[in-house]
Amino acid sequence: MRVTFLGTGTSMGVPVAGGFGASSVSRDPRDTRTRCSLWVKTEQASILVDAGPEFRLQTLASGLSSIDALLLTHEHMDHVTGIDDLRSFNYDSGSSIACYSSARILDSIQHRFDYLFGSDRYPGSTHLECIPVEKTFDVHDTVVTPIPILHGGLPILGYRVNDLVYLTDISDLPDSSRHLVEGAKVLVLGALRWGDGHPSHLTVEQAVELVESLDVPETYFIHMNGSVDTQKSHDSLPESIRLAHDQQVLWI
Ligand SMILES: [Zn+2]
Numbered sequence: 001m002r003v004t005f006l007g008t009g010t011s012m013g014v015p016v017a018g019g020f021g022a023s024s025v026s027r028d029p030r031d032t033r034t035r036c037s038l039w040v041k042t043e044q045a046s047i048l049v050d051a052g053p054e055f056r057l058q059t060l061a062s063g064l065s066s067i068d069a070l071l072l073t074h075e076h077m078d079h080v081t082g083i084d085d086l087r088s089f090n091y092d093s094g095s096s097i098a099c100y101s102s103a104r105i106l107d108s109i110q111h112r113f114d115y116l117f118g119s120d121r122y123p124g125s126t127h128l129e130c131i132p133v134e135k136t137f138d139v140h141d142t143v144v145t146p147i148p149i150l151h152g153g154l155p156i157l158g159y160r161v162n163d164l165v166y167l168t169d170i171s172d173l174p175d176s177s178r179h180l181v182e183g184a185k186v187l188v189l190g191a192l193r194w195g196d197g198h199p200s201h202l203t204v205e206q207a208v209e210l211v212e213s214l215d216v217p218e219t220y221f222i223h224m225n226g227s228v229d230t231q232k233s234h235d236s237l238p239e240s241i242r243l244a245h246d247q248q249v250l251w252i
């Protein structure tokens, strides 16, 4: 299957509007990061994980033209703002897009985007079919497993899609979820910044420690802020851990 990193940046993107942190932003194109989202394309399925503020631009850059399933990790705006732009994917057909997440997260989405749901749904708007999930399910030829993780005090979801595990906005992988990661070929893991700890995200050092405790041969970090320089990080990280960059493609 083909995996495209649509976006790899932290919640404010990199560089940040207004110049915050500008002194530390590198000129390496890999260090310009839109908000996190992932596209998985298999023979039969096109699966989108999250849809952030740059969803439209990410879609045009990547060639994403159909969506069989939307997997939502959590309700924070850097991961869901693009839901409104999904309307162009069901505008002509009127069909709905299957949207999977936990019941709590889907409830939050239905409140936040209330105009997309109910009998008086705004004409022409995104049409989602919300499907709460706790266990493994199939999207055509693809096996998807929700993975409960913690984002500070917030219980959110990562996903395993065949042999890929995607854990963004993570501060802790509970022991009860570790078996869902084991045996995967590729891990995509949130790592906010080097150094100072954060209440709801792993630092790069903490992410490396987590990787080393898991049996996954290849890891890509995402959700980095502007202080995480790709080249400098690659010089010091183990070779099995790389920073992902926007529009990077993997074949798994
Ligand atoms: Zn985020």
Ligand SMILES: [Zn+2]
Pocket (backbone or CB within 6 Å): 074, 076, 151, 169
């Ligand atoms: Zn978040």
